[in-house]
Amino acid sequence: MKIVAGIDIGNATTETAIGRVLDDGRVDFISDAIVSTTGIKGTSDNIPGIFNSLNKAMEKAGLDFKDLTLIRINEAAPVIGDVAMETITETIITESTMIGHNPRTPGGIGIGVGIGTRIEDLHEVEKGTDVIVLIPRDMGFGESSERINRALSEGISIKGAIAANDDGVLIVNRLKENIPIVDEVTLFEKIPVGMLTAIEVAHVGAVVEVLSNPYGIATLFSLSSEETRFVVPIARALIGNRSAVVIKTPKGDVKLRSIPAGEIQILGEKNRLKVNVDDGAKVLMDAMGKCHPVKDIVGEPGTNAGGMLEKIRHVMAELTGQHHGDIKIQDLLAVDTISPQKVTGGLAGEFSMESAVGVAAMVKADRLQMEVIAREMQEKLGVPVEVGGVEAEMAIKGALTTPGTDIPVAILDMGAGSTDSSLMTRNGKVDLVHLAGAGNMVTLLIKTELGLDSLELAEDIKKYSLAKAESLFHIRHEDGSVEFFDKPLDPKLFARIIILKDEGMVPLHADLSMEKVKFVRRKAKEKVFVTNALRALSQVSLTGDIRGIEHVVLVGGSALDFEIPQMVTDALSQYGVVAGRGNIRGCMGPRNAVATGLVL
Structure with missing residues (x-):
């Protein structure tokens, strides 16, 4: 024994x-x-x-x-995931053109255009001049509202106000006339005085429409077609905001700088292809298919893609003691995504949503x-x-301990870094493949698209369902069902999106809707796991056609996810394939397949 x-x-x-x-x-x-x-x-x-x-x-x-x-x-083949940006237009707002901003509680409603004027200088304004009042941090709402009312009664045309403090609603409630007020301007001191300024505040639940439209900005500032082209990044950065500020001076300047993502060269046994990352993930993945089997993948030096792939080689060379040139990248998964890019020079850390390509790369097992x-x-x-x-071969031996399985059978081992697949025929022959991209890639996409600060939070969003605390005694789950409680919930949860973790409810401190978070989460899982499932099974199929496979057993940590198995099962059912979550040794669920196979 x-x-x-x-x-x-x-x-x-x-x-x-x-x-x-x-x-x-x-x-x-x-x-x-x-x-x-x-x-x-x-x-x-x-x-x-x-x-x-x-x-x-x-x-x-x-x-x-x-x-x-x-x-x-x-x-064990290591997998490292990263995001290589597509060509990004980096928007740099100089001192003469500034944008903002999205406070939770701006004051008033409407659009105001006028010359930016300090509140203490209102008495010097000529009659008939439209002004936007600038209210500093050291002036309270009582004094500022009193000064604006006095100026209005003297016939000064005040079209709106910009306040450094969170006083917008308090000020507008004390005014004789309703004007839009944008408040909570972090970089108030950088606002240029005496310049033409436009502000817009939308209704509660609505977003700005004029300042998020290049032609709207062009109308307010009387811009030429050439100048309008340069305000496109400004308008894009303001999309979805409830309030906005645009300030322009005669020497206004927006610099545009392209950051090339670069080319990726795929070296196959028979084909060699170069693909520009700007062409998107589909073109890149099509090229991967044409070059199968892949021997190595190289990025263009001095670009985002080249830097990312070389960093992977460098990290692996240091960790393994191998020569840098001996590290071969055997697979790559690319998916289209969106990444928030900070707009340099904004009033409150504004972001512009830019296209990007997420990439997971797998180093050849040594x-x-x-x-x-x-x-x-x-x-x-x-x-x-x-x-x-190798994992895929061991996993199929472990998967066959699932009650009800028999050869021929295929497995999908969906882990954190890689998606592995193997197919065992009736004569016991095993074909297998290891592909880059799995749970870690999904986490990275969620973090990138939602603009989150931590991978831990993105991981929680990936793993658990969502709800919203609509009162202290009930929550509405993301599927629309309502759950009531005998005891009041923690007040910190009220009116927030919450993540329903096993150990309790965790509030999501981000200005995001439940629908947006759910959409991004599901889309990320689909981009990675459904794509890789189809890619892996077509590579191990004897005919190259997934329809030739009858049964697929899903194993690995990601097969425990509350959404992924159903997504993969739905996708495979379109090819007439029966797929389901494995139950290793009849008691382990989809876990422990490779370890079990190693013992067997």
Whole structure:
């Protein structure tokens, strides 16, 4: 009788399965464990995580290391995801042209155009001159409203106001006439005085329409067609705002600078193709298909794409001790996305939504590197350690322990960094493929498109459903259903979008609608997992056609997601393929497939 441990090193988790191999060859599984992976997959940094996972499984089984006959680890291919920007028009607003801004509670409603004038200088304004009043930080709403009322009664034409403090509503409530007031202007001191200024405040629930339209700005400032072309980035940055400010001087200048994303060269065994990232993800992925199988992928030096791919090589060379030139990128997933780009010189940190291409790249698995990890483990534990096989092949052996499965069968192993697929035919022959892009890529897309500060928050949005706290006693789930509570909710949740985590409700502190967050989350999952599922299965299919595959078992951590399996199942049903979430050994769900396969 032998006791064998199988350890699957993934991008996010390291899983262990321990089995007792009986004399007749059958395997009796006695323990399992899962921990977070340490370091980048496929490097020596994985060893602490491997020991942690193995220790947990051994304790659970009540065994010592001396009881182990053999440890088998997978061949691990690292995957690194990043966003390579498409050509971005970087908008730089100089001192003479400024934009803003989107406070939660501006005052009044409408459009005002006039010369920017300090409130203390109102008495010097000539009759008949339209003015926009500038109210400094050190003046309260009482005094400022009193001064504006006095000026109005003296016949001064006040068309609107810009306030440094959050006083817009308080001021407008005390005025004789309703004027638009934009408040909470962070960079108030940078506003040029004596310049033609336009402000717009929309109704509650509405957005600005004139200052978010290039021709609207052109009308207010009497711009020529050439000048109108230069205000397009300003208008774009103001789309979706409830209030807006545009200030122009005679020397107004908006600089446009293009940041090239660059070319990516795909080196296949038979074809070599160059693709400009500006052409978008579809063209890039079509080129990947034409160059299959891919030997290496190279980016153009001095560009976003080139820098990103070279950074991947550099990181992997440092971690593995290999020469920079020996690191080969074997696969790449590109998806179109949108990235908020900061507008330099705005009044309150404005952003303009720009097109981008998200890229996940996979470095070719190096068995030698895994042998180094195996040797180091063997020295420390005194137990034979061997590199057992590639993930996709091991996963199919594990997946076949799912009740109701039989060969021929295909699996989709959907993890954090890669989507692996393998197909076992009736004669036991296995075809397999490893593709870049999985759960981590989805998290990155959610973070990028929603403009979030943290990957942890993006990860929570990916993993959990949403709701909105409509009162202290009920929430409305994202599917429209309502849930009531006997005890009042935490007041911090009221009127906010909340993430329904297992440990409780977490408010989302971002100015986003539930519909937008849900749309971005689902679209990101679709772009990565549905795309990769179709790509992977067409590559392992004997005919190159997914329709030739009958059954697909979904395994891996991402198969536990509350949306992804249904999305993939729906997509595959259009090809007549039966797909469903695996249940490894009849008790593990879609987890532990590779570790189980390593033991078998």
